[in-house]
Amino acid sequence: MVKCKSLSQWTRIGLVGLLSSFLWLVPQVHAQKLELKLLASGLTAPIHLEELPDASGRFLVVQQDGLVKLMGADGSVQPAPVMDLRSRMLPLANDFEERGLLGFALHPQFAKNGRFFVSYSAPLRDAAPQNWNYTRRISEFTAKTGNTVSVDLQTERVLLALDWPSRKHNGGAMAFGPDGMLYLSLGDGGAANDPHGNSQNMAALLGKIIRIDVRRSEGGEPYAIPADNPFVDNPKAAPEIWATGLRNVWRMSFDRKTGQLYAGDVGQNAYEEVDLIVKGGNYGWNPREGLHAFDKGKPGTAGAVYIDPIAEYPHDQGVSVTGGFVYRGGKWPSLQGVYLYADYAFGTIWGLRCNGDRCTPSEVVWQRQGGKSMWSSFGELNNGELVLCAFDGTESGPGSLWMIQAAE
Numbered sequence: 001m002v003k004c005k006s007l008s009q010w011t012r013i014g015l016v017g018l019l020s021s022f023l024w025l026v027p028q029v030h031a032q033k034l035e036l037k038l039l040a041s042g043l044t045a046p047i048h049l050e051e052l053p054d055a056s057g058r059f060l061v062v063q064q065d066g067l068v069k070l071m072g073a074d075g076s077v078q079p080a081p082v083m084d085l086r087s088r089m090l091p092l093a094n095d096f097e098e099r100g101l102l103g104f105a106l107h108p109q110f111a112k113n114g115r116f117f118v119s120y121s122a123p124l125r126d127a128a129p130q131n132w133n134y135t136r137r138i139s140e141f142t143a144k145t146g147n148t149v150s151v152d153l154q155t156e157r158v159l160l161a162l163d164w165p166s167r168k169h170n171g172g173a174m175a176f177g178p179d180g181m182l183y184l185s186l187g188d189g190g191a192a193n194d195p196h197g198n199s200q201n202m203a204a205l206l207g208k209i210i211r212i213d214v215r216r217s218e219g220g221e222p223y224a225i226p227a228d229n230p231f232v233d234n235p236k237a238a239p240e241i242w243a244t245g246l247r248n249v250w251r252m253s254f255d256r257k258t259g260q261l262y263a264g265d266v267g268q269n270a271y272e273e274v275d276l277i278v279k280g281g282n283y284g285w286n287p288r289e290g291l292h293a294f295d296k297g298k299p300g301t302a303g304a305v306y307i308d309p310i311a312e313y314p315h316d317q318g319v320s321v322t323g324g325f326v327y328r329g330g331k332w333p334s335l336q337g338v339y340l341y342a343d344y345a346f347g348t349i350w351g352l353r354c355n356g357d358r359c360t361p362s363e364v365v366w367q368r369q370g371g372k373s374m375w376s377s378f379g380e381l382n383n384g385e386l387v388l389c390a391f392d393g394t395e396s397g398p399g400s401l402w403m404i405q406a407a408e
């Protein structure tokens with residue numbers, strides 16, 4: 001799907017490794033097991049959802065195929081999509097497809113200004129180098145809001161247009177931080193083994209999490225560089241970079257209580273990982289994969305310090321991590337402060353707790369028993385309750401939404 005693995009890789013049995021970092025200074029999760037309650041079906045490849053910042057309980061469901069739909073609190077879907085981006089997108093393949101509409105974030109003042117941001121796959125620019133695959137656009141649109149929500153595609157402002165060397169490893173996560181800045185994940189561009197060396201190349205935006213200020217323009221760019229970005233004084237580095245050494249962060253989120261940024265970085269041959277992203281951090285791809293040296297990796301820069309993940313799992317437990325959220329809702333006290341994440345293909349969901357950067361080992365909180373749900377993404381509602389987006393058993397095919405509850 002949208003993340004990184006071919007179907008054949010899904011069946012690959014990886015090496016057995018450590019489940020997590022074993023640090024004993026915070027209590028064990030003793031993770032509350034989850035129950036999942038169907039909220040909506042009849043969708044196509046849902047990859048994100050976001051509640052409108054009003055009291056209506058309505059939310060937007062973002063689909064990989066380029067449609068954004070408005071859904072009522074009862075799960076009813078408005079027939080006409082809020083947005084149909086397909087005319088600006090690269091046609092998607094019918095089979096395994098990582099490209100498409102992959103990221104979406106409402107401006108913190110969306111209720112007032114209607115601004116929102118997307119990450120999607122557009123046809124390759126005429127000026128792009130030959131043999132590249134497509135152009136990734138990070139764009140802003142402005143919606144009309146009220147009783148309904150609509151988007152005129154003519155409102156598009158392209159913030160970034162990045163030519164992409166393959167169909168793979170697009171990243172796609174977008175989130176506003178508590179500092180009002182927009183954070184974006186950009187994958188290493190593929191294919192296997194980061195052949196272009198993007199993740200450790202500080203001149204490249206690929207293989208990074210970047211941070212930009214969309215409240216103002218600067219230097220002829222449609223956005224500004226925050227003055228406190230970590231590499232603004234390094235002439236060899238792109239000033240947008242916030243964190244580096246990432247392979248393919250498909251989903252990331254801020255803990256609304258602590259402001260910490262959690263990212264699920266999709267691994268390659270052996271390990272999936274979850275990282276706590278800090279300013280200027282280098283997360284090791286591809287000298288490293290998870291907590292391990294990566295045997296096809298590049299040596300890395302002498303003296304570089306690589307930050308280990310807070311959790312990893314080997315490929316006999318899953319093959320494509322979907323980063324989730326720290327639960328901060330009020331309905332389920334036993335889940336309070338638990339970071340939930342999932343494996344897209346195997347369907348397993350884990351929980352862990354962190355106190356600063358000290359985290360408990362992960363515990364399995366839900367396992368697929370039959371059924372086909374593949375967890376493409378988590379969504380957080382305004383009240384902190386969490387929702388799962390699922391592909392119902394086929395790549396980029398029919399999909400559904402599920403409410404997360406604590407089991408009785």
Ligand SMILES: [Ca+2]
Pocket residue numbers: 245265273283284285288289290307309
């Ligand atoms: Ca890493």
